[in-house]
Amino acid sequence: MSTNNQDTTEKWLTLLIGLLAIFAIKSIFENDNSKIVSVKGKKLLSDDKKMQDLNKKILKSEKSNSHNDIFI
Amino acid sequence: MEVSLGFFVLLILVLFPGLIFRKLYFYGEFSKEFSAGHNLISLLAISTVPGFIILILAFLSYDFFFIKIDLGEIIDKFKDLNSPDYRITKSNQTSINVLVNSKAAPFIGYLYLSSILLGSLSGRIIRISRLDTKFKLLRFKNYWFYLLNGQHSDFKKLKHLKERNKKHLFTKADVLIDSNNKTYLYSGIVVDYELKDNDCNSLSKLMLQNAERYSLKENKRVSVNIPGTLFVVDCSSLKNINLTYIYEDTKSVLKSKLPNNVEVIFGILIIILIPIFIFQAEDIEWEIYNSYFSLKWYEKIIAYLITIQILSLLNPFIKREEEYRWITFKAFFGKSIWLIIMALLMWIIV
Numbered sequence: 001m002s003t004n005n006q007d008t009t010e011k012w013l014t015l016l017i018g019l020l021a022i023f024a025i026k027s028i029f030e031n032d033n034s035k036i037v038s039v040k041g042k043k044l045l046s047d048d049k050k051m052q053d054l055n056k057k058i059l060k061s062e063k064s065n066s067h068n069d070i071f072i
Numbered sequence: 073m074e075v076s077l078g079f080f081v082l083l084i085l086v087l088f089p090g091l092i093f094r095k096l097y098f099y100g101e102f103s104k105e106f107s108a109g110h111n112l113i114s115l116l117a118i119s120t121v122p123g124f125i126i127l128i129l130a131f132l133s134y135d136f137f138f139i140k141i142d143l144g145e146i147i148d149k150f151k152d153l154n155s156p157d158y159r160i161t162k163s164n165q166t167s168i169n170v171l172v173n174s175k176a177a178p179f180i181g182y183l184y185l186s187s188i189l190l191g192s193l194s195g196r197i198i199r200i201s202r203l204d205t206k207f208k209l210l211r212f213k214n215y216w217f218y219l220l221n222g223q224h225s226d227f228k229k230l231k232h233l234k235e236r237n238k239k240h241l242f243t244k245a246d247v248l249i250d251s252n253n254k255t256y257l258y259s260g261i262v263v264d265y266e267l268k269d270n271d272c273n274s275l276s277k278l279m280l281q282n283a284e285r286y287s288l289k290e291n292k293r294v295s296v297n298i299p300g301t302l303f304v305v306d307c308s309s310l311k312n313i314n315l316t317y318i319y320e321d322t323k324s325v326l327k328s329k330l331p332n333n334v335e336v337i338f339g340i341l342i343i344i345l346i347p348i349f350i351f352q353a354e355d356i357e358w359e360i361y362n363s364y365f366s367l368k369w370y371e372k373i374i375a376y377l378i379t380i381q382i383l384s385l386l387n388p389f390i391k392r393e394e395e396y397r398w399i400t401f402k403a404f405f406g407k408s409i410w411l412i413i414m415a416l417l418m419w420i421i422v
Contacts, residue, residue: 013370013417020377025193034101034199036221037263039394040320041241045261045281055282058244058316071238071321 089187090123096191238319246314275307331389331396
């Protein structure tokens with residue numbers, strides 16, 4: 001009886017550990033930061049109004065000859 | 073061409089797992105690094121290093137967690153098979169079919185699964201932890217990737233370009249192209265790029281959004297919008313390129329690098345703990361330490377998970393929808409419940 005219980009526990013634990021491993025692997029794949037445009041950047045690129053503001057900032061930076069990074 | 077048994081074994085146990093590891097390690101933006109500048113021989117040669125490492129790791133873990141491997145029996149079998157007088161059918165030993173199906177095949181399957189997992193995860197872990205920007209040894213050859221997403225400022229030589237509390241959004245490029253002795257200047261947001269097939273350091277194409285071209289009108293430089301969604305610039309005659317990084321200004325601790333650094337430290341700690349939980353140090357005489365090593369493999373994994381969960385309770389940050397937040401009472405309570413469940417499980421099974 002106790003051997004049966006132990007077998008069931010082992011099976012459930014293996015399943016639990018397997019699930020945890022899958023979630024851990026999934027999170028590694030989802031947190032990949034190897035993109036040249038960030039998620040927020042993609043949202044910004046599809047927002048015409050914000051992009052117009054950004055273009056103004058870039059033009060202002062170019063005219064002032066500062067050519068620094070742009071912060072928004 | 074004569075293929076010896078030794079070479080066949082080397083191919084199955086070292087070269088193929090090494091090749092699989094390399095193919096998966098160089099993922100996404102770095103996929104061209106797998107074969108760029110290598111012929112088949114050099115590709116096989118450089119795959120032996122990861123191949124041997126994976127073989128050793130797979131051997132140790134298979135022997136520790138699953139089935140004990142008798143190296144003496146394997147060596148003896150090889151000696152037998154290499155002997156010209158040995159006849160398999162006339163020997164009284166277990167048949168080759170049985171040996172391959174019951175002993176070799178499960179280990180080879182485990183070895184290939186290990187190389188797939190290690191290959192897919194190690195490259196991504198290095199990128200997530202940004203260890204490649206800290207250590208040149210781990211850096212990918214695709215230098216354009218680091219330049220186009222602003223991570224070059226993490227390099228030791230370019231540290232002076234680094235600005236605190238900023239998050240890269242995208243990069244604007246001004247590209248000067250030389251064509252038929254005429255120069256053309258294009259400008260736009262870089263959304264994608266392509267490298268040359270055999271040289272992962274040379275740009276082949278640049279995809280620009282919101283693209284503009286510059287032309288001279290009455291001796292003045294005037295920008296003209298290029299119609300269309302995406303403008304592809306052929307970089308085969310690229311003269312120079314000027315990059316402007318667009319950042320999101322972040323001022324709070326939550327939007328600084330600190331939460332990411334804390335997460336990286338916790339990630340590294342979790343990885344460092346793995347060998348400590350697998351290999352027993354003979355010099356340590358603590359009762360709790362020795363009793364841990366008498367546990368079954370799944371009990372050891374639960375002990376490891378409990379340790380990770382305790383560590384995670386010390387992390388004050390939580391990541392939701394790409395943004396870090398301070399850990400809420402609810403999240404802390406959830407983590408504690410998980411810890412209690414795992415501790416209870418441990419208590420029940422031990």
